[in-house]
Amino acid sequence: MKNPHNKGPKDSLFQVEQIAEDFVFNERVAQVFDDMLDRSVPFYDEVILSIARIMTFILKDGDTIVDLGCSTGSTLMRLSSLLAEKNFHYIGIDNSFAMLEKAKCKADMFSKQKNMTFHHGDIMEMTQPDTSAFILNYTLQFIRPLHREKFLSRLFSSLRPGGICILSEKTISHHPGLNRSFIDIYHGFKQEKGYSELEIAKKREALENVLIPCSFEENRSLLQSAGFVEVEPFFQWFNFVSFLAVKPL
Numbered sequence: 001m002k003n004p005h006n007k008g009p010k011d012s013l014f015q016v017e018q019i020a021e022d023f024v025f026n027e028r029v030a031q032v033f034d035d036m037l038d039r040s041v042p043f044y045d046e047v048i049l050s051i052a053r054i055m056t057f058i059l060k061d062g063d064t065i066v067d068l069g070c071s072t073g074s075t076l077m078r079l080s081s082l083l084a085e086k087n088f089h090y091i092g093i094d095n096s097f098a099m100l101e102k103a104k105c106k107a108d109m110f111s112k113q114k115n116m117t118f119h120h121g122d123i124m125e126m127t128q129p130d131t132s133a134f135i136l137n138y139t140l141q142f143i144r145p146l147h148r149e150k151f152l153s154r155l156f157s158s159l160r161p162g163g164i165c166i167l168s169e170k171t172i173s174h175h176p177g178l179n180r181s182f183i184d185i186y187h188g189f190k191q192e193k194g195y196s197e198l199e200i201a202k203k204r205e206a207l208e209n210v211l212i213p214c215s216f217e218e219n220r221s222l223l224q225s226a227g228f229v230e231v232e233p234f235f236q237w238f239n240f241v242s243f244l245a246v247k248p249l
């Protein structure tokens with residue numbers, strides 16, 4: 001039966017014995033990605049629900065929402081259901097063909113093609129003028145830290161006055177003891193979701209040079225340096241945080 005909340009095949013990518021390789025968003029990852037995210041990102045659904053609440057209050061009918069690093073399109077699919085009466089336009093951008101293929105299939109299956117499009121591209125190079133909202137959910141952490149400030153400045157310029165940027169990231173703490181505790185708490189969460197210690201360790205190794213987290217303060221400063229004046233966190237769970245940043249009118 002069609003079910004938009006079905007998380008698809010189970011993620012068992014790191015159960016097998018294999019030589020450690022850097023993590024890549026390829027076909028194998030795309031196949032199990034929805035289950036992976038559901039079991040790896042704490043309160044993923046709650047974060048999207050909160051974004052829908054924010055959009056209800058801040059955006060206007062007919063506005064355009066662009067999801068950068070949209071993966072299999074889950075965020076846009078959920079938002080378009082939660083905000084059905086709002087008449088928003090949804091654009092998803094990702095540089096993984098495998099992810100986009102799944103996103104397009106899901107959009108077809110749940111009849112979202114009317115107001116939702118997916119595009120292949122590097123978010124570092126795209127121009128999307130007059131956007132009302134950018135969503136960067138767990139994507140900035142995959143951009144080289146040196147390029148993040150300039151990238152966020154470009155997003156700021158592409159937003160219409162009063163437009164918003166949503167930034168969700170995995171974070172680090174610069175207090176070593178707390179950092180260790182938060183990582184252990186997060187690994188406990190993943191074990192509760194059914195991942196073994198070995199799977200957790202292998203995924204961590206594969207992400208080592210690929211996912212580079214900043215601290216809460218560094219992420220907030222990046223948004224402020226890009227030009228956003230109003231920047232507030234609207235969700236935090238240990239080493240995961242989501243910010244709302246508003247472009248002045």
Ligand code: GEK
Nearest residue numbers: 025069070071094095096121122123137138139142
């Ligand atoms: C979600 N937001 O469902 N250009 C385009 N896409 C990129 C780039 C780039 N330069 N770098 C990475 N990506 C999603 C989850 S996942 C987070 C986002 C994770 C894409 C990459 O292909 C992948 O689909 C996504 O960013 C990151 O809420 O896997 O932890």
